[in-house]
Amino acid sequence: MNHTTDFEKMERAAAVRKKAVTVITYVLLSLWAVMVLFPFYWMILTSVKEYGAYNSEYIPKLFTLSPTFENYISAFTSVPLADYFLNTLVFTVVTTAIMLFVTVFAAFAFARLDFPGKDLTFTLFLALMMIPNELVVITNYVTVTDLDLRNTFAGLILPSVASVFYVYLLKENFAQVPNELYLAAKVDGTSDLKFLFRVLIPICRPTIVTITILKVIECWNSYVWPRLAADEESHFLVSVGIQKIRESGFGRDNIPAMMAAVVVISVPLIVLFLLFRKKIMEGVSRGGTKG
Amino acid sequence: MGEKNLKGWLYLLPAILFLGAFMLYPLIDVLIYSFEEGYNFTSQTFHGVGTYNYSYVLHDPFFLQALKNTFILVIITVPLSTGIALLISVGLSSIKKLRELFQTVYFLPYVTNTLAVGLVFMILFQKTPYTDGFANLIIQFFGGQSVDFIDGPYWAKMFVLCFYTVWVVMPFKILILTSALASVRQDYYNAAMVDGTSRLRMFTKITLPMISPSLFYLVITGFIGAFKAYSDAVALFGTDLNAAGMNTIVGYVYDMLYSSGGYPSYASAAAIILFVIVLTITVINLLVSKKHVHY
Numbered sequence: 001m002n003h004t005t006d007f008e009k010m011e012r013a014a015a016v017r018k019k020a021v022t023v024i025t026y027v028l029l030s031l032w033a034v035m036v037l038f039p040f041y042w043m044i045l046t047s048v049k050e051y052g053a054y055n056s057e058y059i060p061k062l063f064t065l066s067p068t069f070e071n072y073i074s075a076f077t078s079v080p081l082a083d084y085f086l087n088t089l090v091f092t093v094v095t096t097a098i099m100l101f102v103t104v105f106a107a108f109a110f111a112r113l114d115f116p117g118k119d120l121t122f123t124l125f126l127a128l129m130m131i132p133n134e135l136v137v138i139t140n141y142v143t144v145t146d147l148d149l150r151n152t153f154a155g156l157i158l159p160s161v162a163s164v165f166y167v168y169l170l171k172e173n174f175a176q177v178p179n180e181l182y183l184a185a186k187v188d189g190t191s192d193l194k195f196l197f198r199v200l201i202p203i204c205r206p207t208i209v210t211i212t213i214l215k216v217i218e219c220w221n222s223y224v225w226p227r228l229a230a231d232e233e234s235h236f237l238v239s240v241g242i243q244k245i246r247e248s249g250f251g252r253d254n255i256p257a258m259m260a261a262v263v264v265i266s267v268p269l270i271v272l273f274l275l276f277r278k279k280i281m282e283g284v285s286r287g288g289t290k291g
Numbered sequence: 292m293g294e295k296n297l298k299g300w301l302y303l304l305p306a307i308l309f310l311g312a313f314m315l316y317p318l319i320d321v322l323i324y325s326f327e328e329g330y331n332f333t334s335q336t337f338h339g340v341g342t343y344n345y346s347y348v349l350h351d352p353f354f355l356q357a358l359k360n361t362f363i364l365v366i367i368t369v370p371l372s373t374g375i376a377l378l379i380s381v382g383l384s385s386i387k388k389l390r391e392l393f394q395t396v397y398f399l400p401y402v403t404n405t406l407a408v409g410l411v412f413m414i415l416f417q418k419t420p421y422t423d424g425f426a427n428l429i430i431q432f433f434g435g436q437s438v439d440f441i442d443g444p445y446w447a448k449m450f451v452l453c454f455y456t457v458w459v460v461m462p463f464k465i466l467i468l469t470s471a472l473a474s475v476r477q478d479y480y481n482a483a484m485v486d487g488t489s490r491l492r493m494f495t496k497i498t499l500p501m502i503s504p505s506l507f508y509l510v511i512t513g514f515i516g517a518f519k520a521y522s523d524a525v526a527l528f529g530t531d532l533n534a535a536g537m538n539t540i541v542g543y544v545y546d547m548l549y550s551s552g553g554y555p556s557y558a559s560a561a562a563i564i565l566f567v568i569v570l571t572i573t574v575i576n577l578l579v580s581k582k583h584v585h586y
Contacts, residue, residue, distance in 0.1 A: 025382045039411040106306035115299030139317030162309040239406040262407040273402040
């Protein structure tokens with residue numbers, strides 16, 4: 001009799017402890033979620049506060065009862081935010097497109113074609129993966145300046161195209177496709193090019209989508225090269241533009257308008273992320289950095 | 292056969308052109324620059340070959356400041372972010388409800404523009420004549436003195452920089468660690484549970500060894516990433532990092548190249564010093580890991 005109650009007591013204690021651990025876990029996880037979300041909340045909140053109201057709040061308020069879209073209008077009218085946006089869009093699309101073209105053909109050559117010097121070239125490619133961007137940016141800056149390509153899209157885009165890692169990623173994926181398919185296609189007289197576009201690319205679409213998204217994120221957020229390659233506002237990308245806005249746009253104190261610009265810049269990638277959440281997270285765990 | 296050869300190279304040609312022009316050539320060139328003394332950017336001439344650029348950089352107070360800042364940043368953020376990420380990932384893998392929501396939220400900083408969101412951190416921490424800022428509100432709530440984190444004392448600025456850096460790098464680490472934790476086979480835990488092993492012991496004897504390759508990968512990429520810190524600092528303190536005393540090594544390289552008027556040889560020397568530091572640390576990491584990582 002006594003034994004059973006003891007056992008029950010122990011079991012109950014264990015259940016309580018388990019519950020406590022679960023509660024603590026949820027509290028801690030929520031705490032970090034708040035840490036992550038708060039800056040986003042703050043930027044949206046500030047962006048809908050009126051300029052006057054914001055500056056009169058010595059103690060910042062955590063909410064606003066009279067939201068205004070004024071700041072978004074001035075973000076597009078008093079600074080060339082739309083231009084920055086358009087530049088970034090062009091830069092991102094063109095860079096990603098050229099990257100895809102270059103990557104697909106290189107990966108195909110490494111995965112399917114035979115030619116002397118292939119292994120050596122591939123090893124060289126892999127070695128290039130270890131080269132930090134900081135080392136090559138200096139010469140690229142000089143090259144682009146010498147070629148008179150500063151403040152042009154060519155100057156912005158060309159040095160940003162190469163991504164050795166994506167060639168590697170796609171080559172591995174191409175190589176997984178059974179060789180029999182290739183040989184069968186050969187027997188049928190299918191050309192390499194046709195095989196690449198009709199068979200390989202459709203089969204490896206997930207990887208291609210992944211590298212496209214990763215490159216888009218990289219382009220949209222890139223700062224160092226765009227800043228070096230362009231010093232005229234006509235060719236600013238959003239990263240450089242927002243820095244310029246911070247230093248001289250709006251008048252330094254118009255924080256709400258600045259935050260409106262920040263929201264506008266952040267929204268496209270967040271939408272992209274929410275649409276392709278699984279793909280992006282899977283892609284980053286396979287090939288992302290920024291850590 | 293000849294046609295086949297040509298074809299392979301033809302497919303590779305675009306990649307080779309891009310990589311050759313913008314990676315391979317610059318790599319060689321940067322080494323050459325770093326040994327050309329008195330290089331003049333406009334006339335593209337130099338008057339000697341030697342190690343003067345390196346000694347100039349190593350004696351430049353701005354470089355030493357950048358070196359110090361970078362090392363402090365690395366030493367604080369790498370262990371801190373890896374530790375917190377491990378804690379969060381373990382928490383994440385122990386729950387079922389809301390798990391996906393948490394994972395999605397935690398990943399958000401990865402897809403944000405570092406420069407843009409850095410401005411939000413700036414206004415949260417900045418103290419201006421108009422407002423003390425949100426961070427100071429919290430400090431005052433707990434009875435502390437308000438500090439200007441953006442234009443104030445060195446350690447306050449370093450704190451924000453570390454804070455923001457951790458915030459930015461966390462998504463990647465959480466992602467890698469949660470997938471590592473998910474791949475630990477349940478059998479091990481079941482066996483341990485049958486033996487009545489305590490939770491802590493299970494964690495240190497099963498979980499940690501099983502995820503040690505991923506942890507180690509994060510430490511290496513964390514070191515490399517933190518040594519290259521730059522845009523986070525720009526976002527918080529503006530482009531003139533030397534004036535703010537918050538420059539990083541990478542920032543020094545770019546300033547030498549750009550803001551202070553074009554000294555590619557000093558920039559090259561500094562970039563190569565950075566590369567050597569990162570390489571050394573990575574090699575040390577690899578050696579240490581041989582002892583502690585279980586594959």
